[in-house]
Amino acid sequence: MITGxxxxxxxxxxxxxxxxxxxxxxxxxxxxxxxxxxxxxxxDGSTDGSDKICDKYSSEYDNIITFHKPNGGQSSARNKGVExxxxxxFIFVDSDDYIDLNTLRMxxxxxxxxxxxxxxxxxxxxxxxxxxxxLPRSNKLNMEDYHLLDGETALTKMYxxxxxxxxxxxxYRTEYWRQKGFRFIEGRIxxxxxxxxxxxxxxxTVSMVKGHYYYRSRIRTSTMHGNYYKLVDxxxxxIDDWDQYLQVKPMNEELKTLIYKSLANMLxxxxxxxxxYAPKDKREYLLTESKKCIHILKYDNSIEGKGxxxxxxxxxxxxxxxxxxxxxxxxxxxxxxx
Numbered sequence: 001m002i003t004g005x006x007x008x009x010x011x012x013x014x015x016x017x018x019x020x021x022x023x024x025x026x027x028x029x030x031x032x033x034x035x036x037x038x039x040x041x042x043x044d045g046s047t048d049g050s051d052k053i054c055d056k057y058s059s060e061y062d063n064i065i066t067f068h069k070p071n072g073g074q075s076s077a078r079n080k081g082v083e084x085x086x087x088x089x090f091i092f093v094d095s096d097d098y099i100d101l102n103t104l105r106m107x108x109x110x111x112x113x114x115x116x117x118x119x120x121x122x123x124x125x126x127x128x129x130x131x132x133x134x135l136p137r138s139n140k141l142n143m144e145d146y147h148l149l150d151g152e153t154a155l156t157k158m159y160x161x162x163x164x165x166x167x168x169x170x171x172y173r174t175e176y177w178r179q180k181g182f183r184f185i186e187g188r189i190x191x192x193x194x195x196x197x198x199x200x201x202x203x204x205t206v207s208m209v210k211g212h213y214y215y216r217s218r219i220r221t222s223t224m225h226g227n228y229y230k231l232v233d234x235x236x237x238x239i240d241d242w243d244q245y246l247q248v249k250p251m252n253e254e255l256k257t258l259i260y261k262s263l264a265n266m267l268x269x270x271x272x273x274x275x276x277y278a279p280k281d282k283r284e285y286l287l288t289e290s291k292k293c294i295h296i297l298k299y300d301n302s303i304e305g306k307g308x309x310x311x312x313x314x315x316x317x318x319x320x321x322x323x324x325x326x327x328x329x330x331x332x333x334x335x336x337x338x
Contacts, residue, residue, distance in 0.1 A: 007063070009037040009104055010087030010174070013095045014077030015054055016044040021096035021216065022053050028098035030061065034105040039064040041095075042081045045071030050095075075184035075191045078167065082177060088116075090174050092167045093213075097128075100212035107171045110207050114148050118203035120171040121146060121154070121164070124211035134214065143208040151203035152251055158200070159258035165192045169213035176203065190234045193266070194241055197259070201251065228277035229286070235271045236289045239263050243296060257299060264300035267293055268308050268324075276325035287318055 011029050015022065029039055041054040043066060054066040067084060069077070078092060089107065093099060110120050124140035141161055146154055158164060167184075182199055184191040200206065242263055246256055267290075275286045294317065297309050311320035 007036055007038050007087045008089060008108065009034075009171075010081075010085035010090040011037055011039045012078060012081030012085065012090055012092050013039065013041050014044055014074045014081065014092075015041055015046060015050050015095045016071065016074070016077070017046050017048040017050055018096045019046075019048045019050045019053060022050055025093060025095050025098050026057055026064075028101065029093065030064075031101055032104045033102050034108050037063065037104055038085075038087060040081045040084050041066045042077040042084075043068045044073070044077040045069065073186060075186045075188065078184050079186065082174075085174055088174060089171050090177075091171050094168055094215075096216050097168065098214050100214075103212040106209040106212060110209055114205070114207055116173060117148075117171075117205045117207050118173050118176040119151070119200060119206045121158075121200075121206065121208040122169045122211050122213060123208060125164070125166060125169045125213045125215045126211055128214050128216050130216075140211065141208065143210060146206065146208035149206050151201045151206050152255065154203070154206040155197060155200045156252065156255040156258070159255060159262070163197070163262060165196050166215075167192055167196055168215070169211075170196075172199070188234045188237060189230060190238045194238045198245070201249075228274050229279060229282045232271050232274050232278055232286050233282075233289070235266060236286070236293060239267055239271070239293045239296070240289075243293065260296050260299040263293075264296050264298075264305060267296060268300065268305065272308070272321050273324040273328045275321045287321065290321070291317060 013025065018025075026039065026041075029037070039057075039061075041057065041064065043051045043054050045068075051066075051068060054068075058064045058066040065084070067080060069080060081092075082090065089111070091103075091107075107120055111117060121141070123143050124137055126137065127135040129135060141158065141164075145157060149157070177199070180199075180202060182195060185194055188194070242259065246259060271286075271290060271293075275283055275290065278286060294312065297305065297312070300306075300308075308320070308324065311323055314320075315323065
């Protein structure tokens with residue numbers, strides 16, 4: 001509760017134009033079986049009435065506060081939420097998603113058993129379609145394999161199975177986050193990829209609980225791919241930033257190689273293959289920036305990765321990216337006909 005006494009959990013919700021989903025999200029938190037929490041609604045300049053819904057909740061519940069700010073993006077809203085948090089631990093929930101009613105109880109039980117963990121992960125984030133149906137998942141982590149690990153070991157295990165870059169579905173010890181100075185980079189759409197692995201890596205104590213987070217994918221797809229210039233530019237920024245980090249951060253070679261392989265795949269599919277979807281006057285800049293990252297392609301030894309390297313060596317970066325764009329366009333057309 002926000003009464004001057006430190007609460008156990010702060011739940012941070014960035015809110016921007018989600019009036020059709022916000023009530024379900026907040027209600028899934030209000031109705032938690034464990035009650036020692038506060039909800040921080042960070043309204044990021046909503047124009048659809050979401051701001052009024054936030055005010056209504058904070059007027060009705062003593063443990064809900066609303067902070068209104070000009071639109072600055074999800075990263076700035078999350079950063080503000082962490083600044084405002086009074087909880088010993090905090091979690092992020094995107095305001096068009098929802099969580100299981102026992103989520104906080106699961107986190108509390110893990111803390112009671114293992115002590116003040118830096119970070120608690122979850123086995124899986126469940127996908128929810130537009131009809132509200134929870135979709136089956138064939139791949140997920142096993143919580144039994146993540147019982148009180150250090151961050152480097154936990155992250156290595158995750159990369160062997162499936163990386164999880166989302167800030168949601170996790171519980172962070174507030175003092176750990178603040179002492180490390182973690183912040184989402186504002187103004188970038190790939191902020192999760194830049195930060196969350198590092199939060200895991202630098203943790204001294206990590207554990208895991210069962211899946212409890214339900215993720216609606218309807219908004220992010222259009223946001224990520226509507227502006228190809230920004231998508232490619234931000235992806236190249238993240239890849240270059242990670243490359244610099246990996247060159248100086250001590251870690252086991254397996255993990256370093258796995259991260260580089262993931263970055264190489266991101267470079268091939270999200271950056272190089274999309275450059276020629278960007279406006280013509282932006283392509284030269286993107287091609288120049290992509291050259292800084294080309295060296296990491298050596299970490300992808302799949303058939304597709306080898307094919308991309310062959311195209312670049314045979315045609316040069318400009319024509320190779322053009323060819324990748326043609327291939328991608330044809331794939332899109334074929335998929336739309338299926």
